[in-house]
Amino acid sequence: MAMPTEEVAEPAGGPVGEEVARRAAEWMARLWSEDASEEEREACAKWRAEDPEHERAWKLLLSFAQKFDNLPGDVASQVLREPATRGARRRVLRALVMTGALGAIGHALHGTEVVQLAMSDQSTRTGEIRELTLPDGSQLVLASATAIDLRFDGRERRIQLLRGEVHVQTAHAVPSAHRPFRVETRHGTVLALGTRFTVRLQADASRVAVFEGAVQVQPARAASRGLRVDAGQILSFSATRTAAPTVVDANEAAWTRGMLVAEDMRVADFVAELNRYRLGALRCDSAVADLRVTGVFPLRDTDRALANLALALPVRVRWRTRYWGSVEAR
Structure with a gap:
């Protein structure tokens, strides 16, 4: 997997803009992949040359990568480049974040695809749609540029949606009363009541669409009890409130195909x-x-x-x- 190797000092000037940082992160995430083409590498080079801020964002990313390369031994290069070491890579990145080692780089890239790819349990690149089977038999489909964390144990089944959109088909064989199935976003929690649904994370709200069964939506900071959403309904919710449910478009989940x-x-x-x-x-x-x-x-x-x-x-x-x-x- 070819990666830039030149030594780069962390650029001055503070964090780059959110949009530029996100696009730079998308390019680097793409170039990290095994199937990055020469055409994509050339396109990335052209993007860098278009604007000084593009190049500064890229230099921030290179400096970010070198934080790993400066770790002892071969740990850094392995955790960044080998899919089999996703857990190790995530642990190292979290350690760097917790100790403040990323500094302005972490601030500039917070919430972008390159960080979420490194830290999440499961993720997709831009343009990728992927199916997953969970330990309980539930089925997930991850949309483009989606990142999730999974928490499955004897007491709960929980998906934390960090970015993007996920389609869920819960397993019917496991009694939900004993191991509730939840999808969490920064805006709140969607409790499955034996169902098929999608959850999409947006900037100011999350959106849930129910196709079978029902869910219970609980905003993160709302004092009132959550709202039940039945099959055929869709609604948005923020951390403090839910919108009124409306009729879901039958083609809402066509992206899964x-x-x-x-x-x-x-x-x-x-x-x-x-x-x-x-x-x-x-x-x-x-x-x-x-x-x-x-x-x-x-x-x-x-x-x-x-x-x-x-x-x-x-x-x-x-x-x-x-x-x-x-x-x-x-």
Whole structure:
């Protein structure tokens, strides 16, 4: 796995912007992977050259990686590069965070994909959709750029959603009264009541959609009891309140099959959803934001999805680089 090896001093100037830090982290997470292509390496180099802040974010990441390389022996290189040592890598990173060893780097990269990939129990890269079977037989599907921690023991079954979206099909054979099944986000807890549902973590709220059975939603800082959400309903909740449930779109979980099903969807919303499955950034010009699109689009081939959008509507994608584009009027 080729990684940058030049010695880099931690850049001055304080933390970089959140968006730039996130994009830099996505690039490095991609280049950490075994299947990173030469085209992606060249695209990353072009992104770095576009703006001094891009390069500064990249240098922060290199400095971050070298915190590991400076650990005794071969521990650092192993925990960063070998999937089999995810637990060791997570322990080392947590130790560095707890001791403040990451300094400004940790602040700049807090919550970004590269940190969550290193620290989480299970994760997916941008564009990846992956299925998991839990020890109790429950089934999970992790959406693009998702990170979770798992807590399974004799008393509980708990998933902590750190980033992204997860689809849950709970195992029916285990009595939930003895080992409750919960999905936690920073906004609160979703208690499964024998069910199939999705939970999506967003900036200001979490969203739960129920397809079978029911769940109980409890905001993290709400004084009142939680709200029951039944099959066919969807709602958002913050740390202090829940919104009123509404009817869930039957295609809400189509992403688990690698599809984006749009029914009279705003182009701005379509682009935002597709952007979750792409490296780089895809923007939507305000002139076409309110156009409506209907169709089935592949999430595992977003270039083809964009080409199909251009066939359906008077729009085009103007590319700055291979990974940075804008959907505009044709």
